[in-house]
Amino acid sequence: MKITFTLNGKKTTIETSPEKKLIDILRLDLGLCGTKKGCEQGECGSCLVLINNNLINSCLVPAFRLGGKDIMTIEGFSQTKEYSMIEEAFLKKGVTLCGFCAPGVVLSIANLLSNTSTPSTGEIRDALSGQLCRCNGFLSLIQVVVEVFRIKNRKKNAKRS
Amino acid sequence: MSIKTILSHKLKGEAIFTDDIAPDNMIYGYTVRSEIPRGTILSIKIPELPGGYICADYKDIPGQKFFSTFGEEIPYLAEKKVHYIGEPILLLCGPDKQKLQCLGEQVSIEYKAETPVFSPLHAPEENIFDIVTYSKGSFSGLKDNPCVSVKDTYTTGSQEHLSLEPLCAVSLWNEKSIIIYASTLYPYHIKDNVALFLGVSKKRVKVIVPDVCAPFGGKLFLPTMIAAHTSLLSYMSLKPVKILYTREEDITCSFKRHPAVMTHEIVTDEEGNLLGIYADIIFDAGAYNVMSRRIIEKAVFSAFGMYYCDHMELKARLVKTNKIPSGYFSGSGEIQSLFALECNTYKIAQKVKTDPYIWKKKNISLDCEKRSPPNPGKYSSCIAVIDEVVRISDFLRKYGAYEAIKKPGECGTVSGATPRGIGLVLCPHIIGDFYETETNTYTLTLRLGKNRKLKIMTSLIDMGTSKAAYFAMIASHILNIHISEVIIEKTDTDNVPDTGPTIGSRAAYNIGKCIEQACESIKCKEKKKGYPIEVTKKINLPVKNKKNAKKIPFTPPVITWEGTVVEVEVDPVTFITTCRGIWIVLDPGPVVNDEIARQHVEAAALQNFGFATMEVLEFKNGKVYQNDISEYTIPDITTVPDIHVRFIQNRAGIKHYPGRGLGDQAVTGVAPGYISALYQATNNSYTHLPCTPESIMELMQNR
Amino acid sequence: MQKEVDFRKILTPGNVHELLTLFSEYPDSLLFAGGTWIMINYNDTPAGFPEYIIDCGGIEELQKIKRTERYLEIGALVPLSRILGISPHVIPPVLYSALSMTATPEIRRLATLGGNININSSYSGILTVLFAMDCILEIRSLQQSRWISISELFLKTNKKNNLIPKDSVLTRIRIPSANWDFQVFRKIARKKSLMHCSLTFCGLAKTNKGILSDIRLCFGALGNQLFRQRGFEIKFLGRKLPFMNRTIDILLSEFGLLINPVTDRYSRAEYRRSTSIRLLKWFLEEINQMLL
Ligand SMILES: Cc1cc2nc3c(=O)[nH]c(=O)nc-3n(C[C@H](O)[C@H](O)[C@H](O)COP(=O)(O)OP(=O)(O)OC[C@H]3O[C@@H](n4cnc5c(N)ncnc54)[C@H](O)[C@@H]3O)c2cc1C
């Protein structure tokens, strides 16, 4: 079937079987490999993308659900202002990552950023609970999120004054 | 790329992993595996294959049919005998993954089954891969005099690395040579073995390692097998071939941590002065012997830890069973035997009514002469480490308070107060690892260009930018250049020399040391010579007396100290535990970057915490029982406790960098700390890892 | 072997009537709600999806939440995250905790309440709560529409099958309003987001002038089916509070005879047995405590 959606701001039309998973469409058909595949079971969060600004596991969404949707993957998100804030925080904290879970982590933070103003540690933990990581001990990720919000608030205040 | 660019690359999802590589015309491979734990293959029936699909078995291998693992040689494809469920027998390849799976499931194999061995305790003599014994003084004679002793049998389970990136390899054969992309920690192992496997010269095998997720040394040898499989299929089909393990395949068919059974006994006099230690350690090696010696050496060393006394007796064995092979896993050997040792020291301290802190301080052997030289105590600040961890965790006050409220027999009843406990562990870590192999086999190259940009060429794999950062910091310190001017060359065997396996703290210590030496050479040459300056250095043993490396109990030249405190609370209704905090103090010498080092320790501690609490991996008739991520549970962000890490930076004996460890150094104190805390909280001695609420309940109810 | 994918048809009803018509026309079709369970279980295995898939995503009628004096009504296609999003005063605290301990925030955004109920997993904390609260379900087919209590449905289905009869659709869920004086929900799992757990428990109790006037005790993950027995609950009714220790002991040992827990990959029967007994004891003692 033919499906048209917006992908990272661009109208995209593809021909696919209806039950194909979004993750396979992204990785195999469109060559967008930033979205990773760790389990295909909704358990690991490596495949997270934003669909209509909601964080969703792309291994759980079939093609036929995509018509008219606005899909943002890490490739698109990394071009945004929000992304630069997140990157700034990561670079500042010097987090070490293998990079496999990183896109999912970044998008989870993005999602939190657009829904909350100053999250508590509990809220941060909850927001990142869909993302597994085996190389990092998570605690530095929590600090990164705190830092992201510090940067955001600083920017907001700078604008105001 | 410089380190900042690497991190930004990763965050943007631009890091390329092996599965992201898809050359034109690529087809997929599929592995048909043994369904029985032990037996002989009688016949194999293969369904009719449509055009474009081919199959391969051991007869199709043009060259060598086995690969090396620093232990025994393992067949790429089973010939007649199978030794574990999941052992590869046959390969299929073709363009459609679903069709391939369908065909694969139609392959029918007839076996003559033999009685499998699942428990190392019940294995016949011939199954012993390796054995080490040691004795000093007369341990058995100790009990003739009045003494206090604690003896227990401890068991630790299997553990899965669970790297988020599943195992994967892609091979492209082009009639003359082959290019292999693989998710591995040891590219030259693939290069050397695949050359022999295909019967071609090494020059014709090129291995490229894209970005890799391989926590805890998980992808050391198995990737070689997968790369050989894809290479054979590519060689036969003349097309690029990819094999990507499914999550289930990854969990059920990858090498694991060695399960162990350990009987450990400590004898003291009535004042608690250590008299003797006895240890009997049995490792379950699974079907093949991978790296046996190293595992045993580390276990033997750790069975005594820093308590060296006059009467010691030890026996350690590595036994073959018909289960998935055990392989390298960060802290291999140490984690198991330190668990037994440190749980026992905690118990004996309680038995002689001293607190564990006093007991440990009293019995640590700092007397260098007692140990065979070169001694581990030399640069140590192990007293400082234990003092610091006790201080930052407020151990003494908490320990006393929990002792005071402890009313034997009360906990476990619903109305009882919430039981709490706190454990203290002090353990040494062997640093650098891999001693007897570091005999000028491996090298690395540094090149300083005209613009004073430094290029580091090594086949070591950098998973978390941390090694890159670490090496860059050493180089920038010595050569006085900015970190962003240090570039780490991509891992491609055509461009980087063989630096050996990326395991444990070897990467940080042995290689870091070599980088330090190379930088010193460059510095000397810079004064006399023009650019570019290129220096290739051999990685050398830090052992002065090489013979010593083979001695038992093996005494490593460099160790670092870890002091760990774990505080635990037990829900008296559900027996679910809450970890109230973990405090870790390490003395790794000068720390290059505090933040990176801390993150490494946190990750290692979390893995050890998972091993202690929730990473249950059982076998049912030789088959892995928990076979996906929802069944094999690793800690997530909601379960990670507060981990407080401190470094004591003792510079004695160290010129610049590296210190005594870090890198992917294991943290081993969390598990014994956790069990000790539970011991105090509930008055029960837990002897198995992982210790789940189920196990806690069992003991509480059987009282 | 494999079906040719191009034959697969996606049907997209816009309202309940269309849905029911399509469903009766293609009885072998697959209802696709949030798809979280379907995408994992149908995966890209060779057998694959059936020929017709009915995508329920466009049916707004079934995505409403309504509140009256007597009940809270939730459309079958309401995602779990939206229920969590409504005011905490409106939704019973036990349901709130069961929901927030179900899967991850991302999965909750997709997974629907109807889907969770239909899977009929004894591990489901949500189901444990709904069963305890005696919620009623609207089940519809083209021929008939009826409200049926969840316990009646449990009686009718085979343990392993889906809860909703094959020819019908679950459309709405009603949770009766009741002022419980005590309510607790517990989920015992290695991580809270895990579906597979050792135990779930929902306990509800009401008192009237020092007498226990109603109690609900529901356990999940003990076996293939949720555990709740009205016959057992009745034994508590009319008792004077606080419970005497002896009463508690008698009731607990009766409870022990009623349950038959299983061992699986996640937990052991013995643990399930003794922990459910201790949880029950704890709940009864909590009631005593609160009265003091
Ligand atoms: C990673 C992960 C973690 C999870 N953790 C938990 C957990 O902790 N606790 C828990 O309880 N569950 C858990 N689940 C399960 C999850 O709650 C269910 O998958 C989800 O609720 C199903 O809803 P859905 O809308 O996605 O159903 P679908 O996948 O769309 O459908 C499920 C089944 O129900 C049928 N169906 C759906 N709606 C209706 C209807 N209205 N009428 C009749 N039939 C219908 C479908 O045809 C299908 O057979 C988890 C799932 C995942 C993937």
Ligand code: FES
């Ligand atoms: S691949 Fe989608 S959650 Fe793991």
Ligand code: FES
């Ligand atoms: S950094 Fe490797 S999985 Fe998260």
